[in-house]
Amino acid sequence: MDRNVCVIAGGMSKWGVRDGSQRDFFQEAAKACYDDNPQLNPKEIDGLLVASAYTERTSYQTHLAPLVAEYVGIQPKNICARVELLCASGSSAIILAFAMIKSGQADIVMVAGGEKLYTPQKWEIFYSELASVDHDWDGGQGLGLPPPVFAMVAKQHMLKYGTKKEHLGVVSVKNRRNSAKNPKAQFQTPVTMEEVMSGRMIVPPLTLYDCCPITDGAACIVLAAEEMAKDMTDKPLVYIRGTAQASVNNMSANMPNWTTWEALKIAAQQAYSKSKVDPKEVNVAMTHDCFTISEIIEMEDLGFCKKGEGGFFVADGQNDFGGQVPTNTDGGLLGCGHPFGGTGIRQGIEVTRQLRGDAIQQVPNATIGLTHNLSGFIAAHTVLIYGREVA
């Protein structure tokens, strides 16, 4: 069996520094998802994949998927499990749901991702981040979810390619402008270039607005086989065309290159090939802007511009509305925040809306969309390509 797979619903909780628990946010996200498509009967969902990275550390809860199923009112019969790949947990779960439906192992799968990251004492979240890199080697060097790593990436990229601090600033200003129009985003106010350039120093050259925040929240998306999807929504169908995920190293000492992300290039090539899409055909992208420099390198390694020209590409407005590939149109991680397991799902929801034509800030006539996550010590890259038509 080889079926086409569509997105039929998606929704998210409000993201930010939230009152509430992880299970509260999963319910809020599921409610928003159900409201997105009243034709979907949640009782017909036959699979659930839950994406959460820190559930054991900050919510002291393992075996999460059956708990979420109980709370969101579904009784899966073909799959009910959790998927973890830190910042890419959500997109990893979407890939697996896609594969299960494509192969006939499930028909309608909900992918739910989220985290409660803020703890009653804030030190614990930074402390817990030491579990996200190779704990025994990089964790012992004080590298959590590591601003120093991306600061080093930025320094090296600036040195090698002439990328400027102002280029980083363009990314912050763009994504905060977009998040200010997204009521679910953590940050509801735009920032000016002056504010960005005078932001509080975090790790030179990265200042406050170069870094995504810590975020509570959740998101849900529902995928279905095409033949069922047609009867379950009046909105245009959005297909997953192709996916890939690559890793070539984990520990810092094994990074092949700091300014070109080899695993991203591999994942992108695989996803483009399976999707029969050329980078120049991508109309809208959600890329992993955990730090501003990340979005710049992603423009290069996803093939949207030449290597080394990412800073100039963003400064020229080429990844903003009206440019070649509007990117992070909902605010990205810099604007929406980043509850790890939720992020890939948020990206999938925004790309779905862009391709359906009902995004808050619409890219005109978008037919092909891309999402990208990086995770850990830039150790794995995940790329999904969505389209109004199948590959």
Add this chain to the structure above:
Amino acid sequence: MSTPGISILDGKYMVTMDLFPQQSKEFNQIYKFYEYLKEGRFTTTKCKDCGSEPFPPRVMCPDCYSTNVEWIDWPTIGTVIDVTEEAVGVPLGFGKPPLVHALVDLDGKKTFFVRIINCKTGELKSGDKVKLAVFDVDPVPQEFGREVINIPRVFYAFEPVK
């Protein structure tokens, strides 16, 4: 010792909250790395079959999958490629900001991104030499039957060569 909010944990050791790895042979088959570290040596495992020298040290060679490995010494002095100084967000246990890291070329073996200690803000620059710095970290109170024995531990960073 007290743990506010969880009074029953008073005096208990928690592996899930430990910054540093387990270093006893009961909990880590590459415990020799830490024994050598205590002697000021920076080591890894070399595959006796294919000659590969991976880092971190392994039980199995990741290139030819042999388990026939031996310990070898690596250089303890490297050259700084670039430096970062973290002013905000330093995790508990890593001192007062800034937390300094450097990308260090360990004499062509590997490029390490490591913590730099005994170094003032702005002191370190590209091209400088740094050397291995070994320091004690908290021992682990490990149970042996009914006995609890403190297992001494060390960890490493690098420091400027002065």
